[in-house]
Amino acid sequence: MIVKNFNKRFPDYEKILENLESANFLVNFKKNSISISLDIFTVLTYDLRGFLIYGIADEITFKRGLGNRFLKIYRENAKKQRFDLTDFERKSLLNFAKQVSETCFSGKAKNVNHENYTQAELENFIQKINSKNYEDYEELEELYKKNYSPVMILPPDQYLALVVQMTVGCSYNKCSFCSFYKDVEFKIKPVQEVKNHIFGLKNFLGEALKLRKSIFLGDANSLLAPTKYLVELLDFLQTQFEFGRGNFSGVYAFVDNFTQNFKTKNDYQKLAERNFKRAYIGFETGSQNVLRLLNKPATPQDARDVVNRLKESGISVGVILMTGVGGKKYFDEHIEKSVEVINQMNLDSSDIVYFSEFVSYGMQNYLEFLHREGIEDNAETDSKMQTEAIKSRLFENSRDKPKLTKYEIEEFIY
Numbered sequence: 001m002i003v004k005n006f007n008k009r010f011p012d013y014e015k016i017l018e019n020l021e022s023a024n025f026l027v028n029f030k031k032n033s034i035s036i037s038l039d040i041f042t043v044l045t046y047d048l049r050g051f052l053i054y055g056i057a058d059e060i061t062f063k064r065g066l067g068n069r070f071l072k073i074y075r076e077n078a079k080k081q082r083f084d085l086t087d088f089e090r091k092s093l094l095n096f097a098k099q100v101s102e103t104c105f106s107g108k109a110k111n112v113n114h115e116n117y118t119q120a121e122l123e124n125f126i127q128k129i130n131s132k133n134y135e136d137y138e139e140l141e142e143l144y145k146k147n148y149s150p151v152m153i154l155p156p157d158q159y160l161a162l163v164v165q166m167t168v169g170c171s172y173n174k175c176s177f178c179s180f181y182k183d184v185e186f187k188i189k190p191v192q193e194v195k196n197h198i199f200g201l202k203n204f205l206g207e208a209l210k211l212r213k214s215i216f217l218g219d220a221n222s223l224l225a226p227t228k229y230l231v232e233l234l235d236f237l238q239t240q241f242e243f244g245r246g247n248f249s250g251v252y253a254f255v256d257n258f259t260q261n262f263k264t265k266n267d268y269q270k271l272a273e274r275n276f277k278r279a280y281i282g283f284e285t286g287s288q289n290v291l292r293l294l295n296k297p298a299t300p301q302d303a304r305d306v307v308n309r310l311k312e313s314g315i316s317v318g319v320i321l322m323t324g325v326g327g328k329k330y331f332d333e334h335i336e337k338s339v340e341v342i343n344q345m346n347l348d349s350s351d352i353v354y355f356s357e358f359v360s361y362g363m364q365n366y367l368e369f370l371h372r373e374g375i376e377d378n379a380e381t382d383s384k385m386q387t388e389a390i391k392s393r394l395f396e397n398s399r400d401k402p403k404l405t406k407y408e409i410e411e412f413i414y
């Protein structure tokens with residue numbers, strides 16, 4: 001998701017720096033990261049290599065992806081705003097961070113907590129943080145591009161995953177609401193190429209790997225690869241990474257409803273035995289008419305069957321439903337059929353139903369599909385109405401309900 005910068009709001013760094021000498025610094029050297037706080041309004045967090053990963057200054061939050069891309073997030077008129085930092089803004093932020101860390105580590109920090117690090121290790125971290133300059137961040141960007149083709153999207157609970165790109169693009173690439181991989185030719189990489197990619201990622205991230213919580217097999221619908229291929233890859237991942245408590249929680253991927261007819265329960269069980277934990281399916285709608293407008297193949301019942309087969313095999317699912325689609329004509333049908341089909345899925349509290357509100361950003365051809373059939377588009381507020389209407393009727397009598405939550409993609413950065 002590319003966010004353009006149209007907004008110039010930025011922290012008053014000068015004001016914060018004026019009071020730096022008298023600030024009460026608190027430093028935390030944690031297992032995965034290091035943070036410096038002046039107060040709750042000014043926080044800087046670094047990975048163990050000394051690169052800034054997160055910050056708060058003057059009520060603006062900053063997040064860095066794995067390269068040199070930063071997002072700023074803040075509230076304006078009670079609405080969340082998110083923008084990419086410009087080059088100038090990035091330099092200002094990093095310059096500010098440098099002045100804060102240098103002052104903090106020049107003996108000003110009175111409160112220092114750490115998790116069993118030796119004095120030499122602490123000094124090493126400080127040296128790494130203080131020595132970083134803008135060129136180091138630019139180099140990070142170059143390395144990022146060498147290791148990754150653009151990571152377009154992840155499920156919201158997977159933003160801290162280590163993405164392993166075993167496929168490139170999407171095998172279908174024709175959904176009317178999606179333009180993520182339009183110019184990308186789909187391919188499943190040979191296993192050896194993926195193994196080399198994994199070695200490259202380990203080198204690229206080094207100590208920053210400790211911040212990653214899971215492994216996500218990208219790009220879209222990677223579970224279409226043959227089971228033999230997936231088994232070999234999952235076995236290889238076991239040899240390269242630690243799984244379990246305090247380590248990677250498991251392996252995750254998107255799945256689709258149109259290539260899974262050949263995968264049996266037995267196939268999925270082989271994946272489950274190898275730490276594959278959850279598959280995310282773009283279900284979108286329970287209405288065949290709405291699915292036609294979305295130009296997505298197969299049927300809602302196919303999606304339900306894939307979900308139930310995964311569940312029988314011990315794999316959790318994330319079911320992604322899209323609201324605000326189908327136009328006025330199918331407004332009610334989208335609600336009714338989606339409630340009906342999702343309630344036929346054997347979901348429990350290990351699963352998630354995501355509500356993704358359709359956003360038109362001018363590059364999709366969904367609206368053409370509506371116009372072709374003379375259907376009036378929904379109003380902006382219709383998405384929320386559909387979300388609430390569907391949500392209130394899912395798993396009404398279940399004691400072990402799946403989590404029902406919003407599919408937020410605006411803060412996605414990788």
Ligand code: SF4
Nearest residue numbers: 170173174175178220
């Ligand atoms: S929504 Fe998924 S299946 Fe459809 S084109 Fe986009 S990536 Fe491919």
